[in-house]
Amino acid sequence: SQQGEEDPQALSIQEGENATMNCSYKTSINNLQWYRQNSGRGLVHLILIRSNEREKHSGRLRVTLDTSKKSSSLLITASRAADTASYFCATDAGYSTLTFGKGTMLLVSP
Amino acid sequence: NAGVTQTPKFQVLKTGQSMTLQCAQDMNHNSMYWYRQDPGMGLRLIYYSASEGTTDKGEVPNGYNVSRLNKREFSLRLESAAPSQTSVYFCASSEARPADYEQYFGPGTRLTVT
Numbered sequence: 022s023q024q025g026e027e028d029p030q031a032l033s034i035q036e037g038e039n040a041t042m043n044c045s046y047k048t049s050i051n052n053l054q055w056y057r058q059n060s061g062r063g064l065v066h067l068i069l070i071r072s073n074e075r076e077k078h079s080g081r082l083r084v085t086l087d088t089s090k091k092s093s094s095l096l097i098t099a100s101r102a103a104d105t106a107s108y109f110c111a112t113d114a115g116y117s118t119l120t121f122g123k124g125t126m127l128l129v130s131p
Numbered sequence: 132n133a134g135v136t137q138t139p140k141f142q143v144l145k146t147g148q149s150m151t152l153q154c155a156q157d158m159n160h161n162s163m164y165w166y167r168q169d170p171g172m173g174l175r176l177i178y179y180s181a182s183e184g185t186t187d188k189g190e191v192p193n194g195y196n197v198s199r200l201n202k203r204e205f206s207l208r209l210e211s212a213a214p215s216q217t218s219v220y221f222c223a224s225s226e227a228r229p230a231d232y233e234q235y236f237g238p239g240t241r242l243t244v245t
Contacts, residue, residue, distance in 0.1 A: 051230040052230055054233060061239075062238060062239070063135075063221055063223075063237055064174070064221070064223075064234075065236070066233035109173055109174070117162065117181040117187070117228050117229065118179055118189065119176075119234065120176075120190075121174040122173050123172055124173055
């Protein structure tokens with residue numbers, strides 16, 4: 022069963038706009054991670070936020086975590102066509118594994 | 132560093148055939164994983180190896196077997212392929228448990244079972 026669920030399923034924006042995608046999960050976590058997948062490629066790790074952190078930045082990425090609402094958001098500022106990809110959240114479902122959501126497909130048009 | 136490598140990149144099998152997907156990492160990671168990804172789905176964990184010498188079932192282990200050959204290599208075997216195993220298979224590795232470390236993914240193997 023999938024722990025994290027991303028919303029929306031798909032998002033289409035213009036270059037220069039901000040993109041926000043959300044992740045909700047069901048059980049307590051130690052950390053939450055976001056990954057990007059370009060079409061036909063493997064996943065690439067973007068950012069890891071721990072349960073005791075509320076916000077984390079990495080370049081144009083901002084991730085927030087609200088453990089009381091069991092939700093996280095990923096904000097990509099000033100989007101570029103190269104940001105077109107699927108974005109997945111992943112939570113640690115147990116000691117040794119991650120559980121991935123179904124992803125948000127982001128399309129950034131020039 | 133090559134990171135995580137997978138072979139083959141593409142494979143077509145007939146129902147009932149067997150094959151082994153190979154995965155190797157050169158980052159000295161302790162933990163390795165096999166996932167499958169189907170259209171519109173996230174990744175689902177098939178098997179994982181938390182450390183050399185151990186393997187455990189994930190969410191969808193039926194029809195698969197794994198071998199952690201050494202610290203670098205983790206193979207996935209389909210003994211009798213079925214059309215339901217048509218998917219993209221990803222191998223991943225991490226330094227240690229996912230609660231604390233990111234996972235590094237290979238480029239994937241696209242498998243079609245006819």
